[in-house]
Amino acid sequence: MNFNLPVLSDTQQHTGLGRKPSWLKMKMPGGEAFSKLLNLVNDQKLHTVCQSAKCPNMGECWAAGTATLMILGDVCTRSCGFCHIATGRPRTLDLDEPRRVGHAVATMNLKHVVITSVNRDELPDGGAAVWADTIRQIRLASPGTSVEVLIPDFCGDWDALQLVLDQKPEILNHNIESVPRLYHVVRPQAKYHRSLKLLQIAKQQGFITKTGIMLGLGEEEHEVDSILDDLVAIGCDILTIGQYLQPTAKHLPVVRWVHPDEFDRWKQRGEDRGLRHVESGPLVRSSYHAEKQVHSHAAVG
Numbered sequence: 402m403n404f405n406l407p408v409l410s411d412t413q414q415h416t417g418l419g420r421k422p423s424w425l426k427m428k429m430p431g432g433e434a435f436s437k438l439l440n441l442v443n444d445q446k447l448h449t450v451c452q453s454a455k456c457p458n459m460g461e462c463w464a465a466g467t468a469t470l471m472i473l474g475d476v477c478t479r480s481c482g483f484c485h486i487a488t489g490r491p492r493t494l495d496l497d498e499p500r501r502v503g504h505a506v507a508t509m510n511l512k513h514v515v516i517t518s519v520n521r522d523e524l525p526d527g528g529a530a531v532w533a534d535t536i537r538q539i540r541l542a543s544p545g546t547s548v549e550v551l552i553p554d555f556c557g558d559w560d561a562l563q564l565v566l567d568q569k570p571e572i573l574n575h576n577i578e579s580v581p582r583l584y585h586v587v588r589p590q591a592k593y594h595r596s597l598k599l600l601q602i603a604k605q606q607g608f609i610t611k612t613g614i615m616l617g618l619g620e621e622e623h624e625v626d627s628i629l630d631d632l633v634a635i636g637c638d639i640l641t642i643g644q645y646l647q648p649t650a651k652h653l654p655v656v657r658w659v660h661p662d663e664f665d666r667w668k669q670r671g672e673d674r675g676l677r678h679v680e681s682g683p684l685v686r687s688s689y690h691a692e693k694q695v696h697s698h699a700a701v702g
Contacts, residue, residue, distance in 0.1 A: 422658050424683050425644065469515040469551070469687075470502055472535055473528045477519035479590045483578070483615065485648035486519060494524070499531060503538030506546055514539065515574075517551035517687070522590070527553060529561035536568035547571040549611075551687055557595050559602060566606055572639070573603040574611040576687060580624035586653060587618060601635040611639035613687045616664075618645050619656040625667065633675040640676050642667050643685040659683065 476491045477484070506514050516535060521528040532552065539548055549572035555561040566573070581593040596612075604610045614628060632640060642664060647655050664681040671679035 418655055418658060422660075424661050425646070425658070469517055470505070471517050471519065472498055472502060473518040473521050473531055475519065478522040479520045479588075481578075481588050481591075482586045482653040483618070483645060483648075485652070490523060491519070491521060494521075494528075494531070496531070496534075499535040499538040502535050503540075503542035506539050507542040511543065511546050513547045513549065513571075514543075515549045515551060515687075518553060520553045520590075522556060526561040526564065527555035527558060529555055529558075529564040533564045533568050536565070536570055540568075549574060551576070552599075554591060554595055554599055557592075557598075562599060562602065566603060566608065571609065572611055573600075573608040574613075574639075574687060575599050575603075576613040577628070578614060579618055580614075580620045580628060582624060583618055583620060597631055597635055600632075600637055604636040604638075609639070610635075610637045611641070611687075612637055613641035613643070615643055615645040616659045616667075617655050617657055618653060626670070629671050629674050629676070632671075638677045640671055640679045640681075641685050641687055642671075642679065642681040644683040 474491045474493065474495065475487060476489045477486045478488070478490065480488045502516070516532075516539075518528060518532065532550065536548055536550070539546060548570045550565060550570045551574040552562075552565060554575065575596060577593060577596045578591075579587040584591060584593055600610045600612060612632065614625070616625070629640075644659050644664075645653075645655060647653065661683055664683060664685075668679040668681035671681070
């Protein structure tokens with residue numbers, strides 16, 4: 402899954418490409434709204450992908466009162482080559498977490514909330530029951546809030562997926578991350594066509610579907626074009642495209658910096674092919690402008 406890849410300082414960037422270009426530099430987060438949300442997350446003992454993955458947009462989103470909450474803990478059972486989330490075998494399963502998430506969403510008075518999670522492949526249902534309960538608790542505590550879920554693939558267990566779909570989130574998001582040729586290093590425990598199948602199942606049940614990819618990992622132009630074609634074929638609605646950035650020296654290196662003009666071209670190509678909306682830019686991540694996307698698609702739908 403895409404856990405909102407970080408923007409690192411020039412001294413942190415472990416790549417032979419040299420300094421980050423100017424378009425990848427962001428202000429440090431701060432301000433009253435940021436501090437208020439940080440205190441709430443800490444008080445409720447919740448995890449946010451914004452913090453765990455050092456998201457470059459954390460300051461902007463938190464200042465606007467928007468955060469992506471991460472359930473099922475902060476240790477992932479998978480070892481994706483791009484992701485900054487800790488890898489290992491989670492020691493606990495917090496069954497009270499859904500209630501606290503619902504309380505936090507209500508306290509923040511959010512119009513739209515994004516929920517994501519680590520992979521919990523050691524659980525029989527991959528954590529799907531906790532996912533379903535989290536959506537239920539948000540509905541109970543904050544019935545006016547629209548819910549976007551950025552889910553794992555549940556190892557292809559479509560009954561587990563159905564537990565989530567039965568709770569009717571407004572947007573069903575699952576990231577494919579990269580081109581199939583690079584999966585063995587980018588997403589070694591995932592399968593490209595399994596992820597496409599997940600999105601297709603959700604679309605066939607009438608959901609607004611969304612996915613995301615990274616550029617700068619060594620993908621070729623024709624491979625990205627093929628992804629666009631695959632997404633159009635399964636009726637995917639929303640695509641996010643952003644620049645891959647290397648979290649540490651142990652993660653995959655950045656192969657190239659992608660210029661903002663190229664991101665603009667991919668947006669145009671995707672929408673020309675039939676995708677309803679493409680959010681494309683160097684700092685775009687899965688949850689970026691998510692609240693705007695759900696309301697615009699509700700208006701269209």
